[in-house]
Amino acid sequence: MTKKIIEEEGVERPLVAHRITELAHAIMHHKKAYYSGHPEISDAAYDALEDELRSMSPDHPVLEIVGAGTLPFAAAGAVARKVEHRTPMLSLDKTYNLADLHHWVGGRPVMGTLKVDGNSLSIVYEGGRLVLAKTRGNGRVGEDVTEKAVWISDIPRTLTEGMDAEVRGEIYCTEGNFLRLADEMVQLGLDRPTNPRNIVAGLLGRKAHFELARYFSFFAFDFIPANGKSPGFKTEVEKFKWLGKVGFSLPHPKRLSDPAEIEGYLDYVKALIAEDEIGLDGAVFSYDDLALHDEMGLTAHHPRYKMSFKWQGQTAVSVIKEISWATSRLGIVTPVAVIAPVYLSGASITNITLHNAAHVKAYNLKPGDRIEIVRSGEVIPKFLGVVEPAAGDYRWPENCPECGSLLVSDSIRLKCPNETACPAQRLGAILNWIRCAEIDDLNEKRLLPLMDSGLVKSMADLYRLQEKDFLIIPQTREKMASKLCKNIQSSKDLPLASFLNGLGIEGAGRTTWEKLLEHFHGLDGVLKATADEIGKIEGFAEKSAAQVVDGLTARRGWIKDLLEAGVKPFQADAVPKEGVLSGLQFVITGALSVPRAEIEDAIKMAGGKLSASVSRNTYAVVTEEPDSGSTKMKKARELGVKIWSERQLRSAIADKANIEGGNNL
Ligand SMILES: [Zn+2]
Numbered sequence: 001m002t003k004k005i006i007e008e009e010g011v012e013r014p015l016v017a018h019r020i021t022e023l024a025h026a027i028m029h030h031k032k033a034y035y036s037g038h039p040e041i042s043d044a045a046y047d048a049l050e051d052e053l054r055s056m057s058p059d060h061p062v063l064e065i066v067g068a069g070t071l072p073f074a075a076a077g078a079v080a081r082k083v084e085h086r087t088p089m090l091s092l093d094k095t096y097n098l099a100d101l102h103h104w105v106g107g108r109p110v111m112g113t114l115k116v117d118g119n120s121l122s123i124v125y126e127g128g129r130l131v132l133a134k135t136r137g138n139g140r141v142g143e144d145v146t147e148k149a150v151w152i153s154d155i156p157r158t159l160t161e162g163m164d165a166e167v168r169g170e171i172y173c174t175e176g177n178f179l180r181l182a183d184e185m186v187q188l189g190l191d192r193p194t195n196p197r198n199i200v201a202g203l204l205g206r207k208a209h210f211e212l213a214r215y216f217s218f219f220a221f222d223f224i225p226a227n228g229k230s231p232g233f234k235t236e237v238e239k240f241k242w243l244g245k246v247g248f249s250l251p252h253p254k255r256l257s258d259p260a261e262i263e264g265y266l267d268y269v270k271a272l273i274a275e276d277e278i279g280l281d282g283a284v285f286s287y288d289d290l291a292l293h294d295e296m297g298l299t300a301h302h303p304r305y306k307m308s309f310k311w312q313g314q315t316a317v318s319v320i321k322e323i324s325w326a327t328s329r330l331g332i333v334t335p336v337a338v339i340a341p342v343y344l345s346g347a348s349i350t351n352i353t354l355h356n357a358a359h360v361k362a363y364n365l366k367p368g369d370r371i372e373i374v375r376s377g378e379v380i381p382k383f384l385g386v387v388e389p390a391a392g393d394y395r396w397p398e399n400c401p402e403c404g405s406l407l408v409s410d411s412i413r414l415k416c417p418n419e420t421a422c423p424a425q426r427l428g429a430i431l432n433w434i435r436c437a438e439i440d441d442l443n444e445k446r447l448l449p450l451m452d453s454g455l456v457k458s459m460a461d462l463y464r465l466q467e468k469d470f471l472i473i474p475q476t477r478e479k480m481a482s483k484l485c486k487n488i489q490s491s492k493d494l495p496l497a498s499f500l501n502g503l504g505i506e507g508a509g510r511t512t513w514e515k516l517l518e519h520f521h522g523l524d525g526v527l528k529a530t531a532d533e534i535g536k537i538e539g540f541a542e543k544s545a546a547q548v549v550d551g552l553t554a555r556r557g558w559i560k561d562l563l564e565a566g567v568k569p570f571q572a573d574a575v576p577k578e579g580v581l582s583g584l585q586f587v588i589t590g591a592l593s594v595p596r597a598e599i600e601d602a603i604k605m606a607g608g609k610l611s612a613s614v615s616r617n618t619y620a621v622v623t624e625e626p627d628s629g630s631t632k633m634k635k636a637r638e639l640g641v642k643i644w645s646e647r648q649l650r651s652a653i654a655d656k657a658n659i660e661g662g663n664n665l
Helices: 002-007 012-035 044-055 098-105 174-186 198-203 211-213 234-246 259-275 290-296 357-363 423-436 444-452 467-472 478-490 496-502 510-518 523-528 531-535 542-554 556-564 596-603 631-639 646-654 657-660
Strands: 080-082 108-116 119-126 129-135 142-145 165-173 217-225 255-257 279-288 306-309 312-326 332-344 347-353 370-376 384-386 493-495 569-570 585-588 620-624 642-644
Touching: 012 044, 012 211, 098 142, 098 259, 098 279, 098 306, 108 217, 108 234, 108 259, 119 198, 165 198, 174 198, 174 211, 198 211, 217 234, 217 357, 234 306, 255 259, 259 279, 279 290, 312 423, 332 357, 332 370, 347 384, 357 444, 423 444, 444 467, 467 478, 493 496, 496 510, 496 523, 496 569, 510 596, 531 542, 542 556, 585 596, 596 646, 620 631, 620 646, 631 642, 631 657, 642 646
Parallel strands: 493 569, 585 620, 620 642
Antiparallel strands: 080 142, 108 255, 108 279, 119 129, 119 165, 129 142, 165 217, 279 306, 312 332, 312 370, 332 347, 370 384
16 A cells, blocks of 8 residues: 555655655664664664665665764764854844845845745765754854754755765745644644744754654755865855755745846745745845855854845734634635734734634634734735633534535545535536636636626536627627637537546546546446446556546536537547557656656657556656656666656657667567
């Protein structure tokens, strides 16, 4: 089962990263136990751990540590070691005023980055290896937090060979990871953390549960060379490019050369603040020309070549009167706190979004809680934290507020399962149909009045509309009405795969339908197929087979309705059976330079077949990450399957000889 999960796209890499940190931690633990004379596992079991880590990350530093004496990590359970900063970690000068910011910039090109509300961290590399991670502390002396930092997947363990250097940045916790972390802490019997900002400092100061730091992220923003092997950068642009290349995540750096670009960047930051996935409190600007940094130097408190810009955030405390829930057009049920009105940055605030059901659970929110909210600039007001909780526990609604269906939940969201009849979800379903049937000009704004007037209750109703019906849409005259009507009518002839895709069945995309239509020879066959039969097709997981069958069953009425309204789906020409890649099977994995569908199409058009997993029948694996430690790549190497880059695939398609010459089937 684990294997199946790992092979599902998208989750593959985080899981591998997680396993790597898990292994590194276990190896460090057993190394210490061994060298302190109390081994806990056999030598063979220990070797197996090292072998597994080596197969996933051959250069991992823990593999090269010999003996306990040279461990670059503080002893477990010891009181945090104080460590000095060779170069002080200063705070930043700040301004709330745009005119002051422009004055400071003075027309020079600057680098803009996000200002993350987290904890500063300095990572020391010696000989190219991570040897120490330390907090900012008082700026001169910080604390050794290496054992926690090695759990953060954004922090590479090695730089260029032989290099001594220090990389500085900010540790933070995203909203999504905070919710997962809060759940895990409660399961471990620890106190529920109060918010993503406090939890970082809280966990860095802990003497146990270092593995919880795997929920943290890290943005690198500075590089301090300490020996001649370090690159000599001339600009911030070069510096960030290099940091990205060696594997650090970056705080969205952007070079800005005039006031309009600076203000554009601030708008971008504001939009991110509203999203609330990363806790941000502004932006940082730094002169791009690093020669200026040396020239201007530091005051006792801050560098003169960097400036942070923050919005004067006003906070207020209010009381939750009630939590109201609404169903979105995708069926997600989201909470809003109705609060006692407070006046904040020029507006009276009565509602605060609480994002999702997990948020309510993580903060144990309920009527009567006194909460703190913040509004910075024109950014929408946000919930900050609970000041004084009321008695009792949070409650999730049991039924959909729109249709009364019993709600279902995954770990984060509450969802109304009544996809086909819930009124809240009807709009989303019809919009999806419009997109899949490629009906031009009919956007949400034009669709809403048609739905509000009762003319459109289902996708089939679209085909019953007459020209005059469109005139009820505001600012719509005969010409547009006629165009909309024509666009809808001409979408009646559409490929079967688009028709099925337009039904909006979760877990099935266009390629899925193409595959099913080919396998079951058309619509009737697909409608009759059982989950068992679908599950037997290569590349189909049990779960998605069941989703397809349940989804189709629930939509029988829609299908009948659409066909009766005159929609005539046709079986598109099958993929050419003969081509350069005929008879060959391919697996695509990892990140690509173009959308995945483009590579799939290129293979199919050349007659090749696609498979979701690597086997002896696989001809080649197409990837841009040939060194990846993913399950698919491991298997490919084990079986000696060819590994092709996108370029190799394209040149093979262009050049038949290449294939025949290299065919090892
Ligand atoms: Zn509902």
